[in-house]
Amino acid sequence: MRPTRFAYVQPESVEDAVACLRTHGPDARVLAGGQSLLPLLNRRLLRPAALVDLRRLTGLRKVRQDGSGLRIGALTTHHDLETPQGPAAHPDWAVLAQTARLVGHLPIRTRGTVGGSLAHGDPVAEWCLLAVLLDAEITATGPDGSRTITADRFFTGATNGPRTALRWDEIITEVLFPAPAPTSALVEFSPQDKELPLVAAAAEVRLAADGTVAAVRLALAGAADRPVRARAAERALVGRPADTALPEAAASLVVRSLTPPDDARASSGYRRELATVLTTRALRASLRKADPR
Template identity: 40%
Template structure:
């Protein structure tokens, strides 16, 4: 199908983008990489009156070291994240999850900010953001503000972004000294995750000192598996401990039943994938 008619704006600064969204009102939409929005436009599931294209904002396309964190511009493409030495060195979990996003074509056009702002519960990067306590920087008419990932994802395809706001960057805490792994299950290559698990583990003298785990597609938003984390802290780095903790993966979740899987199947997958992700992240092997 052909999208409905809309006005097209390509700002050259973040302030111009915010102003264009303000002028366009609630019917304005942001175009980042376009890998999620364009199919929706073609199906006429969305019909914005104004499309604000952020493709000209080079200032939002970089990765920089900022002490204990990396700051990544929202328009940084997935392929650039995968190539970036800072990301590989200090944020391996982000690189691992990004490598599983769709296919090469999508990764060369899609952006980290677009993926996060789209907030699809089956998306790979929102879960990583929640697991790592990523902080979003947002620009709006009143200036700039920050929102923690745990507060950024509000509901299905809904974030804390206002209609006149732009996601500018994400601040990713460094994972130096942590083992990480992203595990997902999909029935066919390049499909959305039926369930995904982002895991980060820090070991200390044979025990697990800290753990961070989040689940993808087990609810309307990414879900932090707090029960799993609590069970792991102070536990020995063994498969028995990992397996016992993984049994708590589905606590507090509300997995959907849809054409790809039932809620019960997703609950089973959450346990299995959490066990695999933790074992890989923690360097734990069966005896």
């Protein structure tokens, strides 16, 4: 099948791109790497009035660190971040390279962009999960200028409507990961290698000098209609000894609050089992980074 007819524009600036969206209205779509959008067009699941191709906005393909954290331009590809010489190669940001490597096949990673993943907002996408884990801030530019949306407010759920808080005339320009994340870990299970996972879990533990948990973040994808933090479990774990029993105890706390979706890919019960196993693994991996002894 071929896509339906649409207008096609290649704006030269972000402001120009926003103006193009305004001109063509809510049925226009931004095109970045096309790795999610083009399959939808080819199957006519989406019939946009216009595609606003961001390819000329090369300034959005950059990564830089400043006093606020690591800023990743929206057009940065997954592959840009996965290479050992890449801008996120520093051990503080190793989880970014690990996350990038989990996204699909190499041809997808060389075209697909971080901004595209966030805007697409698939509830199991790795970048969406990491953004929620690390309290990332997403910058969107629209006709009234730029605004910043925290990841926990950005993903709004997949049922009947937009999966993100992005407005139809806004473009993601950047995502900020505010603090180094040297102990973060992200693990996933997918029935088919190099496909979107069924469930993924991410953890970040920081230890106190006495070996207890000083701070912990836990997040899951594929366990709800959007990536979620397990905040009650996070609170309950602070002050506990970071011993070998911790990951499993934590996982049972995490799944207590979950009602995973039941869909064509997996039953709710299966997703719950996966969430338990993957939370345990993510915590073990994070603990190894926090205390490599």
